[in-house]
Each structure stands twice: as structure tokens, then as C-alpha cells.
Amino acid sequence: MKKLLLAFLFCAFCASGVSAKVLDEPVLLVTAKSGTEFFLDEYDYNESNSRMTVVINGHYSDAEKLKTIEWLTKKKGVPFVKARKLSNNVFCFRFDENGDKFQRVYDRYFDEDGELVADVPVNKKKWEPVKPQLTSGKAYSVALEFLEAGTEPDPDAPPENPAVGDSNKGTAGDDQPLDWAKSSYVAVAAAIKKGADVNAFIPYTDSEGNELEGYAVAVVALRTDKDAARILGLMLDSGADLENEPRALANYIRAQGSKLDMAVVDRMARLKAQLNLALLACSVKPYPGDALARKLIEAGASVNDIADQNSSMLLEALNAKADPRLIKLLVANGADIELEGEIWEGDMENGETVRGTPLDIAKRRGYGQDILDLLAGR
Numbered sequence: 587m588k589k590l591l592l593a594f595l596f597c598a599f600c601a602s603g604v605s606a607k608v609l610d611e612p613v614l615l616v617t618a619k620s621g622t623e624f625f626l627d628e629y630d631y632n633e634s635n636s637r638m639t640v641v642i643n644g645h646y647s648d649a650e651k652l653k654t655i656e657w658l659t660k661k662k663g664v665p666f667v668k669a670r671k672l673s674n675n676v677f678c679f680r681f682d683e684n685g686d687k688f689q690r691v692y693d694r695y696f697d698e699d700g701e702l703v704a705d706v707p708v709n710k711k712k713w714e715p716v717k718p719q720l721t722s723g724k725a726y727s728v729a730l731e732f733l734e735a736g737t738e739p740d741p742d743a744p745p746e747n748p749a750v751g752d753s754n755k756g757t758a759g760d761d762q763p764l765d766w767a768k769s770s771y772v773a774v775a776a777a778i779k780k781g782a783d784v785n786a787f788i789p790y791t792d793s794e795g796n797e798l799e800g801y802a803v804a805v806v807a808l809r810t811d812k813d814a815a816r817i818l819g820l821m822l823d824s825g826a827d828l829e830n831e832p833r834a835l836a837n838y839i840r841a842q843g844s845k846l847d848m849a850v851v852d853r854m855a856r857l858k859a860q861l862n863l864a865l866l867a868c869s870v871k872p873y874p875g876d877a878l879a880r881k882l883i884e885a886g887a888s889v890n891d892i893a894d895q896n897s898s899m900l901l902e903a904l905n906a907k908a909d910p911r912l913i914k915l916l917v918a919n920g921a922d923i924e925l926e927g928e929i930w931e932g933d934m935e936n937g938e939t940v941r942g943t944p945l946d947i948a949k950r951r952g953y954g955q956d957i958l959d960l961l962a963g964r
Contacts, residue, residue, distance in 0.1 A: 615724040621647030629729035636683035644675035666930040671697035807837035815847035835860040836867035861887035873909035905929040
């Protein structure tokens with residue numbers, strides 16, 4: 587595994603025209619509250635532009651691994667048959683010449699054999715502030731110490747303040763910290779006016795209790811309260827970049843169901859990267875309605891393609907036991923009723939991969955005769 591993974595990472599550095607320093611002993615940077623440990627694996631200092639690049643390797647606790655597997659499957663569209671083998675998360679930061687801010691280069695997830703499970707898209711152009719007590723700040727300071735000393739730091743030395751910091755960015759009032767998941771519209775508006783970063787990357791807990799990291803727009807999109815739409819609109823007005831989180835619209839659909847604000851949907855649907863996952867999210871119960879699904883298709887959502895090349899939009903919708911109206915709409919707009927693929931059947935620990943046509947999956951999910959006839963081409 588290590589050889590495969592190191593080869594993969596080395597190629598990533600070579601592609602950018604720099605040579606990586608691979609540490610003989612990875613250095614512990616921070617330990618999250620969940621028990622997940624983040625290590626500095628590699629670093630490079632480019633003398634031509636005075637920029638440091640680091641590779642960080644996250645080793646999951648058992649509990650966090652299960653949560654991340656669920657996050658990859660439910661939030662990022664990774665088939666469970668791949669995600670269940672998850673072993674570690676490798677991500678890369680590139681710092682500016684002063685070490686005050688950084689860009690994300692990649693965010694990759696590997697299985698125990700060193701094979702790539704998922705390459706989650708990142709916004710490579712966005713600069714984010716370095717936080718001294720979080721992974722970014724620790725990685726930069728350790729790599730800089732190593733560079734200046736000319737020797738590798740002691741891997742057994744405990745890091746300072748290893749716990750990952752909290753999720754608050756800015757303030758919602760004179761005394762109240764801003765909580766993107768809970769603060770009222772008035773409080774969020776006041777915080778943004780005072781300079782709160784609408785593109786902040788923060789740790790948060792989703793509706794299913796998973797401890798994640800993501801952009802503020804993803805956190806707000808998961809809200810189920812009536813303020814969600816207004817806050818999303820305000821964030822978009824204030825420069826929130828939806829390229830940071832391709833699942834933002836899908837999250838909003840799943841969280842709100844039939845209570846969606848279509849004006850917000852219209853704005854979020856302007857970014858093509860949001861559309862396919864949003865259309866698949868229409869499988870949620872209760873069904874958000876044909877008007878929404880049709881709007882997404884007309885905006886450019888594919889009725890066939892999804893992130894997993896071994897499946898399809900129709901197969902995944904059937905597997906989720908989507909409303910028959912959505913199945914009919916997909917077929918009416920050109921979904922391939924003969925395309926075979928793989929779906930995951932059963933729970934996360936005891937399920938199995940099932941291969942079949944849309945008709946096969948529809949039979950397994952107990953659809954009515956009208957859908958079976960439709961998928962049989964009758």
C-alpha cells in the first residue's frame with residue numbers, strides 16, 4: 587500500500603514541477619476530537635516563488651472512518667462498494683510566500699491497498715487564511731521548522747494544542763459566536779456585515795451526527811429551518827462561491843424537500859457542477875415534484891451520467907425507491923432503460939453489490955406494473 591500511495595503522491599508533485607521531500611517518519615500535526623490523527627507526510631519549498639507545499643495524511647479512528655464512509659456515499663456520490671474500503675485521507679495545501687494563506691491542491695481518499703477511492707473536487711484558485719491551531723497552520727510551521735533546521739523534526743514530540751479548533755467564524759453579535767448551522771438570519775446578516783467569511787472552510791456536524799469539514803454554504807444548505815433560503819440568498823449576494831461545494835444544491839433539496847424556495851434553486855442551478863447531484867437528490871421523500879426535476883434537466887442535468895461510471899442516474903434513483911413520477915420523467919427525457927450497472931443493496935456493513943438493468947432493480951425495489959412496463963419498453 588505504502589509504495590502505491592507514495593508513487594501516486596510523488597507523481598502529483600512532479601506534475602507541478604517540484605520535488606517532494608518525503609519524511610522518513612511522518613510527523614503528527616493534530617489529533618481531532620474524534621481520534622483521527624493528521625500527519626505531515628511530505629513537503630516542498632519552491633525557491634523560485636518562495637512557496638511551501640505540504641501533503642497531509644489523515645488516519646481515521648474507527649468511528650470517524652464509518653462516518654467518512656457514509657459521507658462519501660451519501661454526500662459525494664461514491665459507491666459504497668468502493669467507499670467501504672476507506673483507509674485514509676490524503677490532501678495537499680500550497681501556501682503563499684508569507685505562509686498567511688493557502689490553496690487546496692487536492693483532497694483524495696484511499697483504501698487499504700493504496701487504491702484511490704475518491705478524488706473530491708477542490709477550488710484550487712481560492713485562497714484561505716491559515717489558522718495556527720488547525721491542520722493548515724501546524725503543517726506550515728512544522729515544514730518551515732524542518733526547512734530551517736535542515737533536519738527532520740522529532741516524530742515523537744507531542745504537537746502543541748493538538749485538538750482541532752471550533753467551527754465558528756466571525757461573530758453574530760457582541761457576545762454570540764456565529765454558528766452557520768443555527769444562527770438566525772438577522773444574526774448571520776449582522777456577522778457578514780462585520781466581515782464574516784461566506785467562503786469559510788469549517789468543521790461542522792451534519793444532520794446525521796457526522797463530524798465533517800466543509801464550506802459554510804454547505805452547512806447552511808443542510809439547514810431545515812425557514813431561514814435557510816434567506817441565508818443562502820444572502821451568502822450568494824455576498825460572494826459565496828458554489829464551486830467550493832458541488833453538493834450544495836443537492837444538500838438543500840434533501841434538507842428542504844417540498845419546502846424549497848425556487849428562487850434560490852434558480853440561482854444555485856446556474857452552476858452546471860451542481861446539477862447532476864441535485865437531480866439525483868430529487869429521489870428524496872417526499873418527492874419535491876416534477877417542476878424541480880424538470881427545471882434541473884432543462885438547466886443541463888444529465889439523465890444518465892453520475893459520478894460513478896458503474897451506475898447511472900436511473901439506476902440510482904430506482905435503488906433509492908424514488909417516486910414513480912421521477913422515474914417516468916427521467917425516461918421521458920432520454921434515460922437509458924437498457925444500461926446495466928451496479929448498485930449497493932443492504933446496509934453499510936452487511937450489504938452487497940448487485941448488477942442489473944433498470945428493470946431488474948425496479949423489480950427488486952417493488953415498483954408497480956406501470957413502471958415495470960415502462961422499463962421493459964412496453
